[in-house]
Amino acid sequence: MHHGLVLLGERTLRRWVTLLVVAETTAQAPAELFVLAATRGRCAEALARAVGAESTLPAFAVGVFSVLGRDGVLPGEVVGQLPVGADAQAALRGEDGWLRGLLELLLALEAGRFASVGWQAEQLGLDRDVVSGAYQAAVVWASEAVAMAGQYGTSARG
Numbered sequence: 001m002h003h004g005l006v007l008l009g010e011r012t013l014r015r016w017v018t019l020l021v022v023a024e025t026t027a028q029a030p031a032e033l034f035v036l037a038a039t040r041g042r043c044a045e046a047l048a049r050a051v052g053a054e055s056t057l058p059a060f061a062v063g064v065f066s067v068l069g070r071d072g073v074l075p076g077e078v079v080g081q082l083p084v085g086a087d088a089q090a091a092l093r094g095e096d097g098w099l100r101g102l103l104e105l106l107l108a109l110e111a112g113r114f115a116s117v118g119w120q121a122e123q124l125g126l127d128r129d130v131v132s133g134a135y136q137a138a139v140v141w142a143s144e145a146v147a148m149a150g151q152y153g154t155s156a157r158g
Contacts, residue, residue, distance in 0.1 A: 034146060035143065037063070037067040038141070039063075040138075041063035043106060044063030045060040047059065047102055047124070047134050050134065063103065066092065066106075072104075072107060087099050
C-alpha cells in the first residue's frame with residue numbers, strides 16, 4: 001500500500017479521492033456531470049498554478065465539488081461535511097475570495113459569458129489565452145479520466 005502511494009504521489013491520490021467522492025455522490029446522475037466536475041477541477045487547478053497559488057488542491061476541490069450545488073453554491077451543512085479547508089468551504093458557500101473568483105470565472109466560461117470571463121480573468125491576473133488553454137487541456141484530461149474510470153467500473157460513468 002505504501003509503495004502504491006509513493007508511486008501515485010499524494011497530490012494525484014487526493015485528486016482521485018476527490019473525484020471518487022463526487023462520483024459516489026452523483027452515482028445516479030448522468031456521466032456528463034462527472035465530466036463537468038473533472039473539467040472544472042482540473043481547470044481550476046491549472047489556473048491556480050498560473051496565479052502562483054501555494055497549493056492547487058483547494059482549487060481542484062472547489063471545481064469538483066461545485067457541481068453539487070446551483071451556481072457552485074452548496075448548503076452550509078453540506079460544505080461542512082466536505083474534506084476541504086476553510087478557503088474552499090467559503091468559496092463553496094458563495095463567499096467572496098480568490099477561490100470563489102476562480103469558480104465564477106469557470107461558470108462564466110461554461111455559460112459563454114465572455115465579457116464576465118475577461119473581467120474575472122483580469123481580477124485574478126490571468127491572461128485570456130491562459131484561461132482558454134487551461135480549459136481546453138482540462139476537457140481532454142477529464143475525458144481521459146472518465147474513460148479510465150469506466151475501465152475500472154466506477155459507478156458514475158454511464
